[in-house]
Amino acid sequence: MATHVAHESRHYDVLILGAGMSGLACAARLHESDYFQGKNRLRVLEGRDRIGGRIDAVYVNGNRLDTGANWIHGIGTKDNPNPLMDILPHKKYKQLQVPVTCRPAHRRSSAVEDEDWLEIEPTPSLRTRDSSSNSDLVIPAKVAEVMMNALWQMIQSLHETAAHVPEQEAAQTTMLHAIAQTAEFKEAFKSLPQEYHLAMNAIPQFIETMEAAPLAAQSAENSVGHPGMSLLEFGIEDFDGHQVFLHDGYIAVIHEIAKPLVQAGLVQLDTQVLHIDWQQSPIKVITNDGAYTAREVVCTLPLGVLQSHLEVSSSEAEAKPFFEPVLPFDKQTAIKSLGFGTLDKILLVYDRPWWNDEPYTSIFKKGLVPRSFGPEGQDDIKPQAAPDSLMGFTDELAGIEIHEDGTATPGLRVLSVVNLDSLTGKPALSAFVSCANAVEVEAMSDAEAGGIVHRALTSWLGCEPPAPDAIHVTRWASDEFSLGSYTHMITGLSETKHRVAFQHPIRNRKGGVLRFAGEHTSRNHFATVHGALLSGRREADAILSAHKP
Numbered sequence: 001m002a003t004h005v006a007h008e009s010r011h012y013d014v015l016i017l018g019a020g021m022s023g024l025a026c027a028a029r030l031h032e033s034d035y036f037q038g039k040n041r042l043r044v045l046e047g048r049d050r051i052g053g054r055i056d057a058v059y060v061n062g063n064r065l066d067t068g069a070n071w072i073h074g075i076g077t078k079d080n081p082n083p084l085m086d087i088l089p090h091k092k093y094k095q096l097q098v099p100v101t102c103r104p105a106h107r108r109s110s111a112v113e114d115e116d117w118l119e120i121e122p123t124p125s126l127r128t129r130d131s132s133s134n135s136d137l138v139i140p141a142k143v144a145e146v147m148m149n150a151l152w153q154m155i156q157s158l159h160e161t162a163a164h165v166p167e168q169e170a171a172q173t174t175m176l177h178a179i180a181q182t183a184e185f186k187e188a189f190k191s192l193p194q195e196y197h198l199a200m201n202a203i204p205q206f207i208e209t210m211e212a213a214p215l216a217a218q219s220a221e222n223s224v225g226h227p228g229m230s231l232l233e234f235g236i237e238d239f240d241g242h243q244v245f246l247h248d249g250y251i252a253v254i255h256e257i258a259k260p261l262v263q264a265g266l267v268q269l270d271t272q273v274l275h276i277d278w279q280q281s282p283i284k285v286i287t288n289d290g291a292y293t294a295r296e297v298v299c300t301l302p303l304g305v306l307q308s309h310l311e312v313s314s315s316e317a318e319a320k321p322f323f324e325p326v327l328p329f330d331k332q333t334a335i336k337s338l339g340f341g342t343l344d345k346i347l348l349v350y351d352r353p354w355w356n357d358e359p360y361t362s363i364f365k366k367g368l369v370p371r372s373f374g375p376e377g378q379d380d381i382k383p384q385a386a387p388d389s390l391m392g393f394t395d396e397l398a399g400i401e402i403h404e405d406g407t408a409t410p411g412l413r414v415l416s417v418v419n420l421d422s423l424t425g426k427p428a429l430s431a432f433v434s435c436a437n438a439v440e441v442e443a444m445s446d447a448e449a450g451g452i453v454h455r456a457l458t459s460w461l462g463c464e465p466p467a468p469d470a471i472h473v474t475r476w477a478s479d480e481f482s483l484g485s486y487t488h489m490i491t492g493l494s495e496t497k498h499r500v501a502f503q504h505p506i507r508n509r510k511g512g513v514l515r516f517a518g519e520h521t522s523r524n525h526f527a528t529v530h531g532a533l534l535s536g537r538r539e540a541d542a543i544l545s546a547h548k549p
Contacts, residue, residue, distance in 0.1 A: 011293045012043045014543060015285055017273050018300035019046035020053020021250075021529055022517040024257045025536030026298055027267075031260055033544055043294075044261065045287060047272035047481050051258050054302070054482050055250040055529070060349045060470050063426045066249040067345060067474045073528050074239035082239045083537075084530050087256055092247035094423055098384055100367040101144040102137040102392035102460040103199045104412050136462035137392065138367035143196055145369045150188035151203055155234075157182045162235035167496060170232040174491045176215045178231045179204045180406035189404050198412070201401035202393060205414040211527065212341035213488030214435040215400055216408065229339065230491035236524045245423045250529060273301070277324045281510035296513040298539050303520040304340040304483030328506060331516075334498040338520060339488040342438040342477040346431040346449045348468040353386070353421035355429075355465070361385040363461055390417040392460045396452045397437045413437065415456050429453070442475040449473045486527040487520045499523050503538070515539045 014030060016023045027044050030036040050056070055068045072093065076082035085091075139147070158178055162170050179185055188200050208215055213229035246253075261267050268289075275286035282293035309322035310332065326332065354360065364387055392415055393399075399413030420428040431453045433441050441449045450471035458464045476485045488494070502521035506514040517535040525531030 009040050010291065011040060011282060013041045013294065014043075014296045014298065015283075015292055015294035016042075016044045016298045016300065017276075017285065018053060018518075019044050019048075019051040019258070019267055019269075020300060020302075020518070021055060021254065021257075021532040022519070022536035023053070023298070023300040024051065024254065024261065024267075025533045026300070026517055026540045027261050027536075028257050029537050029540035030543060031264065031266070033547070035547060037264070042266055043292070044267045045271040045273065045285070045292065046267060046269050049269050051262075051267060051269070052251060052254045053300075054476065054485065055254050057249055057251050058472055060347065060428075060472050061351075063349055063428060064249070065347050065349070065420070065426065065428060065430075065472065066246075066251070067347075067472075068476075069250045069529050070245055072244050072246065072530070075241040075244055076239040077241055080239065082241070082530050083533060084253065087253050088246070090248055090252065093244040094247065095242050096245050096388045096418065096423065098368055098370055098387050099144075099148065099389045099391060100364050100369070100387040101139045101147060101199070102367075102390065103139050103196060104202070104393045105137060105459055136363045137460050138363055139196065139199070141367055141369050143192065144367055146191050147188065147196070147200060147203060148369060150184050150191075150200070151206060154179065154182045154184040154204070155207065157184055158231065159234045162231050162233070163237075165231070167232065167235060170235050171230050171489070171495050172492055173231040174215075174227055175207065175213075175229045175231055175233060176400075176402065176408055177406070179207070179215075180402050180408070185402070186404065197404075198401070199393070201403055202399055202412045202414055203391075204402050205400055206391070206416065209343065209414070209416055209432050209434050211488050212343040212434050212438075212485045213339055214341070227491040229488045230494065232489040232494065232496070235489075235496070236526075238524055238528070239530070245418075247424050249424075253529075275320055275322060275324065276514070278506060278512060278514045279325055279508055279510075281508060281512035283508075283512040283514060295511070296515065296543060298515045298517055298536075298543075300517045300536065302340070302482050302484070302518060303335065303338055303487050305481065306335045307340060308483055310335050330501045330504075331506070334501040337490070337493050337495070337498045339490040339494060340484045340520075341435055341486065341488050342442075343432060343434045343485040344438040344441060344474045344476060345472075346433065346441065346453050347428055347472040347474075348431070348450055348453055349426075349428045349470040349472070350466060351427065351469050353419075353427045355386045355419065356421070359463065360461065360465070384422070386419060386422065388419050388422045390419070390457075390460065391415070392417075392456055394452060394456045394459075396455070397433065397440070415453070417453065417457075429457075431456075439477050441473060442478050444473070446471040446473045488527065496523060499526060505542070515542070 016027050030042055036042045057064050057066050072084055215228045217227050272288045277284040282295050283297045285292045393412040394415045397413040399411045400408055401411030402408045416432050418430045420426045476482050502516040517539045519526050519531040521535045522531035
């Protein structure tokens with residue numbers, strides 16, 4: 001385990017700030033070089049009491065549950081594999097397949113009329129109604145398949161559109177507008193019976209959960225009232241292949257990468273960075289454990305943390321700025337212009353996976369859709385009694401409904417629940433909440449947040465399931481070392497150049513170099529673990545290149 005390690009000198013060739021995926025990947029790549037295995041050549045400083053950053057796990061009733069990243073977003077192909085696939089210690093992963101979708105309990109009697117609808121709040125009348133019902137709301141498989149196909153084809157269409165339109169056009173187009181204009185979204189209403197139109201109106205919110213980014217303006221996400229994410233969010237060239245869920249979580253990957261670094265005593269925990277003076281050489285880094293110096297510093301702090309330091313520096317004239325001198329204009333603009341959203345989990349842990357038993361298996365049976373999670377479509381999927389995931393609706397969290405005519409109003413919230421028994425063997429369900437809803441949930445007690453999911457399940461199933469034995473809620477927006485989950489592109493504000501700006505190091509006149517790594521610095525792989533990994537390797541390779549004779 002990485003700990004404080006006694007050391008004679010506090011000067012290093014390279015200091016890496018942060019022991020998340022990007023910081024560890026950078027350090028591991030450097031440590032492969034004989035040069036950086038020498039004394040006082042390399043050190044990683046981490047503010048937390050653990051490694052991993054936004055990758056973490058907790059033990060609840062003896063069950064290891066991942067609180068951070070779970071997915072590999074595209075395993076790649078034989079010719080272009082995702083680099084994570086070579087690191088996985090046990091190669092245990094599974095596609096999320098065989099979903100069940102549930103329709104809303106009822107349609108509201110009248111449409112919400114509110115010119116300022118983008119400031120979304122849950123509808124009071126919906127909050128107070130009785131969520132129980134006499135029959136389940138599971139959508140028949142044939143109908144659900146139409147809806148799921150429409151969703152994934154729509155997402156694929158959005159990716160294709162984003163790739164082919166000029167970048168400036170994609171940057172100025174809201175994802176909300178782009179969704180409403182897709183042929184797949186419009187055609188779905190023609191194929192679906194009227195009673196399922198309300199569900200189709202709300203299902204595009206799933207993109208919010210995928211991207212941890214709002215479709216509409218959300219004050220909790222964007223303090224100055226910026227609109228939601230843009231179509232440029234999908235203007236990337238990421239890895240192809242299946243989206244898979246890691247059985248052992250990313251913690252195993254983190255430990256695999258960190259192993260040689262920890263063994264060499266190069267990772268120092270509980271060392272929070274307070275100030276970076278980059279005008280001198282060596283660059284000085286002030287921490288709660290004193291000062292450190294280095295010829296080169298690689299800053300892997302999350303964008304949310306960088307944004308918070310920028311805000312403090314601009315609002316408190318007498319406060320010591322985090323960066324001294326202030327960062328160059330292109331870096332400041334990049335920090336301000338990119339979005340940083342939140343994705344949280346509400347984890348419900350049981351003594352047994354009750355969803356594998358009657359009467360629940362009979363309820364699920366009519367709605368099981370043998371389909372892989374993602375645009376790849378159906379593979380050779382084995383029959384199973386319980387779904388890998390449930391998708392339904394709740395009126396206890398704010399949502400958006402996108403209508404056939406392209407308009408949008410406040411409405412129901414899509415709630416996605418993953419069956420961890422099927423994917424990891426743990427008797428638990430994981431519900432996802434994002435954006436302003438995540439911030440709202442973080443302010444609740446675990447019991448209150450778990451109650452939202454329990455009442456939703458009761459409504460969907462038409463009968464009350466067993467109560468959970470334990471509940472754990474993640475709170476990434478409240479975590480001082482992350483202040484959110486991952487980045488996104490804001491309409492009219494975020495551009496690709498803002499990510500690329502981080503790839504250009506800051507060199508002072510005396511030879512000191514300040515570099516940046518992290519998912520926010522990746523052109524094509526932002527908001528992913530492999531994006532963080534590749535960014536760390538990118539900076540390490542640049543440093544190694546400079547050391548060649």
